[in-house]
Amino acid sequence: MSLGNLPEVVSREEWLAARKELLAREKELTRHRDDVNAARRRLPMVEITRNYVFDGPHGSAELIDLFEGRGQLVIYHVMFGPDADEACPACSFWIDNVGHLSHLHARDTSFAAVSRAPLDKLERYKQRMGWTIPWYSSHSSDFNYDFHVSFDASITPVEWNYQDYAQLVRDTPSWEGYTGEEMGVSAFLRREDRVFHTYSCYGRGIDLLNGTYNWLDLTARGRQEDWEQPPGRNDGPAMSWLRRHDEYESTAVDRASGPA
Numbered sequence: 001m002s003l004g005n006l007p008e009v010v011s012r013e014e015w016l017a018a019r020k021e022l023l024a025r026e027k028e029l030t031r032h033r034d035d036v037n038a039a040r041r042r043l044p045m046v047e048i049t050r051n052y053v054f055d056g057p058h059g060s061a062e063l064i065d066l067f068e069g070r071g072q073l074v075i076y077h078v079m080f081g082p083d084a085d086e087a088c089p090a091c092s093f094w095i096d097n098v099g100h101l102s103h104l105h106a107r108d109t110s111f112a113a114v115s116r117a118p119l120d121k122l123e124r125y126k127q128r129m130g131w132t133i134p135w136y137s138s139h140s141s142d143f144n145y146d147f148h149v150s151f152d153a154s155i156t157p158v159e160w161n162y163q164d165y166a167q168l169v170r171d172t173p174s175w176e177g178y179t180g181e182e183m184g185v186s187a188f189l190r191r192e193d194r195v196f197h198t199y200s201c202y203g204r205g206i207d208l209l210n211g212t213y214n215w216l217d218l219t220a221r222g223r224q225e226d227w228e229q230p231p232g233r234n235d236g237p238a239m240s241w242l243r244r245h246d247e248y249e250s251t252a253v254d255r256a257s258g259p260a
Contacts, residue, residue, distance in 0.1 A: 046197045056137075066134070072188065081150075082118060092245070114138050128246070149183065153165070
C-alpha cells in the first residue's frame with residue numbers, strides 16, 4: 001500500500017473551513033441525485049410478454065413468481081455461467097453488500113439473484129458464501145440474453161450498457177467476438193398478473209448499491225484503486241485487490257501501521 005500523498009496536516013479551524021466547503025458540494029450532489037432519482041421514477045415501462053422460466057429451490061418458476069406476491073422486484077444479474085464453478089468475485093462482492101431483505105419487503109419490493117449456471121451450482125456456492133437471498137437459474141431460458149447480461153450473437157444481438165455491438169467494439173476492441181457474462185441490475189413492477197420492466201443498469205450504474213465502496217469513499221484513502229484522485233493512495237488497478245470473502249488472508253497485517 002502506498003502511503004504517499006496523504007492529506008495535509010492543518011489546524012482544526014482550517015479543517016473546518018475546508019469541510020464546510022466540501023459540505024456545500026455534497027449537498028449539491030444530494031440534490032442532483034434526488035433529481036436523477038425522480039427522473040428514474042418517471043421512466044416509462046415495457047410489458048414483459050415472453051414467458052421466462054427459471055429453476056428455483058422450490059421448482060420451476062415464472063418471472064411473476066419471483067415477486068413473491070409483492071408489487072415490485074429487483075433482480076441482480078450475477079455473472080455465473082453454466083461452465084463456471086464459482087460466481088465472479090465482483091458479483092460476490094455486490095451480493096455480500098445486499099442488506100436484510102425485510103427492509104425491501106416492507107416497501108412491497110422483492111429481491112432475487114439470477115444466473116445462467118444450473119441450480120445445483122448456485123445452491124452449492126450460496127451455501128459456501130452463507131447467503132440467504134433467493135437465487136434462480138435462467139439456464140433454460142433467454143432471460144439473460146434479453147436483458148443484455150449474457151452475450152451470444154447467435155441468440156440475441158450483442159448490446160451492453162445501451163451500446164450496440166459496433167459501439168462496444170469501437171470503444172473496447174476486446175468485445176469483438178465476446179461470449180460470456182456481465183453484471184447488472186433490473187427492476188420490475190407488477191400489476192395483478194402483468195409484469196413490466198421499469199429499469200436496468202450496468203457498469204458503474206450499480207456503484208451506489210455497494211455499501212463497502214460507499215463506506216470507503218468516506219475515508220482519506222478511499223477505495224485505494226489507481227483511477228482515484230488524488231493519486232498515490234492506491235495499491236493497484238481497480239478491483240485488483242478484491243477476493244471472495246472467504247479468500248482473503250486471515251493473517252494480513254494492517255498496511256498503514258505495519259506489524260504490531
